[in-house]
Amino acid sequence: MTKGIFVLGINGSARKNGNTAKLLKKVLEHAKKEDAKTEVLHLIDKDINPCRSYCAKNGTDCRYPCSIKDDMNEVIEKIKVSDCIVLASPNYWYSMSGLMKNFIDRLASADMNPSILNGKVAGCIATSDYDGSMSAISQMSTALNAMGAIIAPFNNLFSNSGRGVKIQFGEKDKRLARNLVKLAKLTKNEHGTWV
Numbered sequence: 001m002t003k004g005i006f007v008l009g010i011n012g013s014a015r016k017n018g019n020t021a022k023l024l025k026k027v028l029e030h031a032k033k034e035d036a037k038t039e040v041l042h043l044i045d046k047d048i049n050p051c052r053s054y055c056a057k058n059g060t061d062c063r064y065p066c067s068i069k070d071d072m073n074e075v076i077e078k079i080k081v082s083d084c085i086v087l088a089s090p091n092y093w094y095s096m097s098g099l100m101k102n103f104i105d106r107l108a109s110a111d112m113n114p115s116i117l118n119g120k121v122a123g124c125i126a127t128s129d130y131d132g133s134m135s136a137i138s139q140m141s142t143a144l145n146a147m148g149a150i151i152a153p154f155n156n157l158f159s160n161s162g163r164g165v166k167i168q169f170g171e172k173d174k175r176l177a178r179n180l181v182k183l184a185k186l187t188k189n190e191h192g193t194w195v
């Protein structure tokens with residue numbers, strides 16, 4: 001039993017029922033079967049403005065809650081109560097989507113001492129037509145890891161749908177969900193303790 005594990009999926013696609021949302025949904029469905037509570041948050045529904053780099057002006061000007069009055073602080077509150085986050089992005093020109101990049105930049109205010117992501121488990125997934133998903137996954141994973149998140153084993157989950165072709169699901173979706181929940185369970189009591 002994995003009681004008490006909350007997995008928050010964050011969709012960085014503008015399409016709420018597109019390839020990325022479908023792959024994320026699949027992973028969350030598997031996580032549910034592992035007894036986790038799950039929820040999806042679509043970044044397109046949120047008003048999240050670009051980071052204004054207050055930290056560059058003065059080391060103490062960037063802090064949580066962020067002084068930009070939009071939906072980001074509410075999203076960070078949701079991350080705070082999660083044990084695991086799964087970032088899902090379409091690959092846009094060998095990178096993550098602008099929605100996802102903007103969101104990750106704004107996590108800066110939550111990257112304080114300790115970061116709210118310190119010790120939280122994370123997974124990153126991406127979709128492409130043909131290629132480039134791994135660049136998006138690498139970039140998302142690197143940023144999360146730099147904020148103290150623990151990236152799950154066998155994290156690299158992507159699907160190349162081919163233009164107009166139905167997205168494919170496979171064993172890797174299940175494996176990532178299983179590892180995310182297992183790792184979240186093993187590390188649940190260690191949030192904020194990694195130095």
Ligand SMILES: Cc1cc2nc3c(=O)[nH]c(=O)nc-3n(C[C@H](O)[C@H](O)[C@H](O)COP(=O)(O)O)c2cc1C
Nearest residue numbers: 013018019020090091092093094127128129130131
């Ligand atoms: C601006 C933009 C850039 C894209 N760049 C690539 C690319 O470099 N390589 C690729 O294979 N697919 C690329 N795609 C296709 C998407 O990654 C692919 O269709 C993805 O599955 C869309 O996800 P969604 O259904 O969640 O929107 C691009 C799509 C857009 C809109």
